[in-house]
Amino acid sequence: MSERVRTRPGGSARALSAAYDTALLDLDGVVYAGGEAIVHAVEALGAARAGGMHLAYVTNNALRTPDAVARHLTELGVPAEPDDVITSAQAVARLIAEHVPAGSRVLVIGGEGLRVALRERGLEPVESADDAPAAVVQGYGGPELAWGRLAEASYAVARGVPWFASNTDLTIPSARGIAPGNGAAVEVVRIATGAEPQVAGKPLPPMHRETILRTGAERPLVVGDRLDTDIEGAFNGGVDSLLVLTGVTDAARLLAAEPKYRPTYVDADLRGLLTGQPEVSGDAGQGFTCRGWTASVRAEALVLNRDRYGDEDGAGDPVDGLRALCAAAWTHAGDAAGRLETGKALARLGW
Template sequence: MTPSRTRPEGSERTLNEAYDTALLDLDGVVYAGGEAIDHAVESLGTARAGGMHLAYVTNNALRTPEAVAEHLTELGVAAESADVITSAQAVARLICDQVPAGARVLVIGGEGLRAALRERGLEPVESAEDDPAAVVQGYGGPELAWGRFAEACYAIARGVPWFASNTDLTIPSARGIAPGNGAAVEVVRIATGAEPQVAGKPLPPMHRETILRTGAERPLVVGDRLDTDIEGAFNGGVDSLLVLTGVTDAAQLLAAEPRHRPTYVDADLRGLLTGQPQVTEAAGGFTCGGWTARASGDALVLDSDGNEKDERANHEQTKDGDALNGLRALCAAAWTQAGDGSCTLDAGKALSRLGL
């Protein structure tokens, strides 16, 4: 068994040099609400120009790879459809392995699912009366009619195997957090008592699909979610970079259990273009970039080399990005204290000092 990670790792080489392929999540990493996240376009362009292969890996099964690539190109990120891997493609391969060639599949979702099924030689159908060999469910957008869930239930009740592209309970939108495919899967699960086979992150079918399509030999998973991106990297036995531009905040990172602990932590996609500082063990704690973190009683405590400085000076440090080093040191203190569990120590004061 692989020992639990107890601190973020360092890297003397820039990450785009150390890894041949970046497997990038989209929502919360490259864009949010359809608009590019700060520094994403420039960072990805530089990484690509330096020879790193960029692949965009999304649990959202609604859009086709062509549509995703077109959106990325509009944002200024050079991408082709072959650079995009979706959970629709992963679930289509999973279904294809278990049903006869050319079989009919009842689709509860959008065009991304239908296109992925056709790519595998399967026939998408719309009704339980069409004699489907499988049911597949993926995110269909806010317009997906309630009656579509009933069609799935009718087929599943007859013993037709059920597949889901992913089970993310939420999905980010321009107006906030909306129900994701996982919420829709729960509707069918409650009605039928059945359990779907799931393909998307963090499960192995998605990682298999990604490696098959990219040919990556030394991939780096880049994401903003601990329970999909980082856990998926853990399950696949590959390294990961967590960026703090999406759903995961500093407190959640400190409380991460072993399968949710990333290899590296950075503010945004500029982290691809830099090395990563080492976190070293110090007397009673862990040090990174002038910050020392330790567990004390029921709290995490953070000290700076500049203890004699006034609070204003400390805030100037955080403006220069030094807060990330403090966070990395806190991760080491928290994860070491938690071992194979989740850290429950109070980190509020320490994170407040970093402005996080």
């Protein structure tokens, strides 16, 4: 079994905001949802900042500029400057600049965030495959993205023009529900051309590199709600992560996670930055215990029990039960994805 296979959530005697110098925070599902701040987010981030933690906001959404994102955060009560925001548009623009001559034309299929990022790298955004682009870049263009823009990308890519994508997230959350993301649009061009893009966004290394270059973080903590972008990105970058349960990942998916999707820490929301993280003790033989809860695997099912100390000293929090269940499920699965029955155990936690 690889040394990188995590078999239980980590513990920390210190508050995470003190143990790490920089929080690399995802936005949708972590700081806000549907444009509104998630409960406890404003207060928790304010306290972490006041305690000396640097807050950086890292998003795969290439549509908005850092200025626009910073304004939105400030309006929500989370003061932010454009330099605090790192986007996949910035990561892909740097990647393109490393592959084409300075001043090159780049065909843009996406929004203003991409155009601003390209200009920052000395590249010239263009609109047509007939403008002799040296590269094609594709990023989320919002619900108004015209079908003809995807055709324009296809014409250029079919001619052999190098193709880049800010990210390949298939979906994106919106106020009305889940909408197709940039990855869905990338699939259209892939089907039309048979080509494969170079991708910059989470969970791939170019995005992690961009965040470190722009923040100067020495002890970063990735904070996210998605296993397949935020947590996998931290895994690929070799840094620690905190999964918050305010977005798309539910408890069942977390328990079934393969190693690259297992976070260092798990907490209910961003208040987890302000506290230590309890240790999970025990082993597969006697069960795994976390502050009032004990989890084990019996007959290919997770079993969860409260011990007799469960009501003392604030113990018995359902998230502690989930931490114990993670240890039992991940240890049982080893370096594979879990396949255990989880329903009854999660029902004990109200999930």
